Amino acid sequence: MPVTLNHTIVPAADNERAARFFADIMGLECLPPAGARGHFAPVRVNTSLTLDYMTVDDPRGHHLAFDVDPATFDGILARLRERGVPYGNHPAHPDNGRIDHPLRPRGLFFVDEVRNLYEVMSSE
Numbered sequence: 503m504p505v506t507l508n509h510t511i512v513p514a515a516d517n518e519r520a521a522r523f524f525a526d527i528m529g530l531e532c533l534p535p536a537g538a539r540g541h542f543a544p545v546r547v548n549t550s551l552t553l554d555y556m557t558v559d560d561p562r563g564h565h566l567a568f569d570v571d572p573a574t575f576d577g578i579l580a581r582l583r584e585r586g587v588p589y590g591n592h593p594a595h596p597d598n599g600r601i602d603h604p605l606r607p608r609g610l611f612f613v614d615e616v617r618n619l620y621e622v623m624s625s626e
Contacts, residue, residue, distance in 0.1 A: 509544070509552045513561035515616050517543040521555040523614055527581050528622075529574070563617035565593070575608055575624035587612055593619055 514520035521543035525532045533544040533552065542554040553566070570578065579601065582589045588597035589612040592604070596611035596619065603609025609623035 506550050508550065509554050510564075510566075511542070512553050512555045512564060512566070512618060513558045513616060514543075514555045514614075514618075515557065515561055517541070517555040517557040520614055520616070520618075521545050521553075524553065524555075524620070527578060527585070527587065527612070527620075528568075529577050529581065561616040563613070563619055565619045565621065567621035567623065569623055569625075572608075572624050572626040575622060578622055579610065582610075582612060593621070 512520065521532050524530070525545045531546045533546055536542040536544050536554065542556055544552040544554045546552055547568075579589070588599070589601075589610040590596045590598035591600035591602050591610060592598070593611050596613050601608050601610045603623055606623040607626055609621065611619055611621050613619050
């Protein structure tokens with residue numbers, strides 16, 4: 503069996519709010535609370551991966567990168583624009599409004615309230 507990532511914990515100031523923000527932008531599904539005490543707010547990324555948002559006292563942002571198809575990229579970009587969420591083409595400038603990614607034909611970065619840096623890349 504190949505090694506696959508099943509889930510990762512994403513730090514948050516408010517796990518439910520952070521999970522909803524990410525899921526709304528990415529067009530994904532929030533799942534019911536999980537964990538022994540229901541302390542995770544999971545978001546289903548695909549059939550084998552969830553991001554489990556967890557409220558922590560001193561959240562420090564992570565960098566999470568996603569490959570998407572062109573139609574999914576267009577949807578994410580439209581939702582960012584509709585919600586007025588800044589985005590940009592470089593991790594140091596996730597608010598410059600550009601999508602000319604250095605590694606792919608199109609890509610962008612955006613951040614959440616605790617500076618989790620999300621990268622979305624499309625091959626077209």
